[in-house]
Amino acid sequence: MKKKQANKLKILNDPIYGFIQIPNSLIFDIIEHPYFQRLRRITQMGFSNLVYPGANHTRFHHAIGCMHLMQKVITVLRFKQVAISKEEENALYIAILLHDIGHGAFSHALEHSIVNGISHEEISLRFMKELNKEFGGKLTLAIEIFEGKNPRKFLYQLISSQLDIDRLDYLKRDSFYTGVTEGNISSDRLIAMMNIKNDELVLEKKGIYSVEKFLIARRLMYWQVYLHKTGLVAENILVNVLKRAKELAEKGEELYASSSLKYFLQNPITANNFTEKTLEMFSKLDDFDVLSAIKEWVHHKDKVLSLLSKMIVDRKLLRIEIQKNNFEASYIQKKQDYAVKKLQILKEDAHYFVFHQQISNQAYNLKSPILILNKKGKLKDIAKASDQLNIEALTIPVIKHFICYPK
Template sequence: MPSTNKKKIINDPVWGFIAIKNEECFDLIEHPYFQRLRRIKQLGLTHLVYPGALHTRFHHSLGAMHLMGQALEVIKAKGTHISEEESLAACLAILLHDLGHGPFSHALETTIVSGVSHEELTDLFLAELSHEFKGLELALRMFRDEYPRQFFSSLIAGQLDMDRLDYLRRDSFFTGVSEGQVGSERLIKMLNVQDDTLVVDEKGLLSVEHFLSARRIMYWQVYLHKTVLAAESLLINILRRAQYLAAQGAQLFATPHFFRFLRKQYSLADFLDDPTLLHSFARIDDFDVFSSIKAWTEHEDRILSSLSRYLVDRKLFRIYQSSQPFEKEFIDNFSHTVER
C-alpha cells in the first residue's frame, strides 16, 4: 500500500521548519541512498569532545536544501529569472551533494577507499540515480559546474554556498560553540546575481567578513580541535591495523560489506567495473565501523584490541605542542612507558 500522506514538513531545531516542496525531492529523500546519510555523522568523532555533535549528513542535506529554496527566492525577488525546472534541479543537486560521503569521511578517505574521493563517489551515485529519477540530468550539470548559468554551481559549491551556510550554523548549534554562529539568514538576503554570476550586495560586506571570522572560530575550536584530531588519528590507525590483519588472512569480526573494504583496496576503475562495489559501499556507515571496532576490543591482536579499547572507552592520545623540536629524553620517556 503506497504512502499517500507524504510528510512534507520536518522539524529542524536549527531553521525551525523545513518544508519539502515537491514530489521529486520527497522521493529522492525516501531513497535508501539518501536515508543512509541518517547514519553518517556530519562531524565524525567530534562528539567525543562536544557531546551534542551527533547530527548527520541527512539532516545537514535537508538544511542545505532549505537554504537553497530561500536563496532562490531572494534572487528571484531581485529580478533574476529562474525557471521551475532550474529551481527543482538546484534543490536536487544540493540534496545530493554529500551522497558520496562514507562513515567518518576523513578516516575512510585515507584508509578504506583511499583510491576514490568522496566527490567521485557522489558522481557514481548520481549516475546511478539518474536512471531512476528523470530531471536529475540538469541537477548533475549544475553539480559538475557544466551549466552555463554559473550561479547555480556557486550556490551548490562555492565560497558562500548553501552547503557551508548550513553546516557552519548547524555545527555551531549542535556543538554549542555559539561564537561560531554565522549569520546565514542575513547573508542569504544579501545574495544577488549579476551576469549569471553570484555576487553579494555591497552592504553585505561586513557580514561576509564576520562569516569568515566565525568560520575561523569553528576551524580552531571544533574542526581542528586537538582532541578531535587525536581521536581521528586513533581511528585511522585502528583501520590500518585491521586492514593489515585482514590482508594477512586473520579472523576479523566485521559487518559483511564493511569487510569487503577491509580486505582489499579499490580504485575508481574497480568501482566502474563492478557495480556491486558501489552497492556494498552504500550499505556501510558509522554503525558498521564502530560496532566492528567494539568487537575488536577483544581481538587477540594486542595492537588492534588496545587501540580499539582506547577509542571505545575514550582514552585518547594526548597532543603536545611545541615551537621547538622535542628533546630526545622527552620522547624516550614515552617510548619506555609504551614498551611496558
C-alpha cells in the same frame, strides 16, 4: 482496491530553521531512497562529540537544512528578477541535497584508511549517476550543475564556492549542536543580500558586515571545533584502527565485521576498481558498522588493534602537542622508543601510536573571491572592499604541526 497514494508533501521540524517543507514528490522520493537514508547513520562531525557532547547531528540533518536554505535563495533571487526556471530550481534542490551523499562512515576517516585514491565528491557523483538511472534521467541537470558544467556559473557557485549553501548551513548547525557560539552566522541576512551579476553570485554592499562575520566565524570554528586537538587525536586513531584492521584482513586474519565493512577491509579499493558492486557495498556502510566492529576489536588477539580500539571505546586517547614548527627527528624517535617500552609493542608497530602531521586553515581564498556589489553596480573582492584589515590576514594559510604519542 486502489492502492493508497503516499502523501509526499511532508513538513520536517528542524531545531534551527523550524518547519522545512519538501517541495515536490521527486525530492520526497530521493529523500526516501536508501542511499539518502544512510545519511541518518553518519554523524556530521565524526568524533567531535568526544569534546562537545551535543555534536551528534547527522549528514541527513545537514542535507535537509541545505535544501531549505536553497529554497530561500531561489525566492530571494527571483524577487530580484533573476530568471530561474522550474527545472533549474529542482536541479539545485537535488544537487545540494546530494552534495555530501558520498561521505563514508565517520566522514573523512574512511578516505584516509580503507578507501584510497577516491574522494567523497567523486563517490557522491557516482551515487548521483546511479540515482539518475533509477529516476529515468531526472537528475541530469543536477549532475551538470554539480560538476560545474552548466553555462550559468552562479548555479554551481550556490553548490560549491566560498559562500555556498553548504557552508551557510554547516557553520550555523555545527555551532548550534556544539554550543560554540562563535560560529553562529546570520544565514538569513547573507541570503537576503545575495544577487547575480554577470552570471556570478555576488553580495550587495549592505551585507558586507555579515560576510566579515561569516569569514571570522569560519576561522574560529576551524580552530575551536573542526581542528580541536582531541577531535584530531580521535580521528587519527580511528584511521590507524582501520589501517591496522585492513592490514590484518589482507593477511587472512579473522576479524569481526559486518559484511559491508568486511568487503572494504579485504579488498584494496581505489578509483580504478570502484565498481557498481563497490558502490552498493559503500551504500550499506555507516558509523554503526565501524563502531560495533571497534567494540569487538578491543578483545582481538592483535595487540595493536586491541589497544587502539580500546582508546576510542574508553576515550583514553593519546597525548597531542601542537606547535608552529616541525618536530625534531630526535624528539619523534624518543617518543617512539617510549611507546615501544610502555606499550610493549614491536618497534615496527610504533608508528600506530606515535605519528606527526600538519594541519592548515585558510579562512578565505583569493582564488575564488566573494564579490561585493556596490550601488553603482561595480564589483570588488571582499578583501579589498572591507575596511577590516583582518580579512586580508585571513587569506594567509595558518599551518601548525602536531605529534601524538602515549601518555
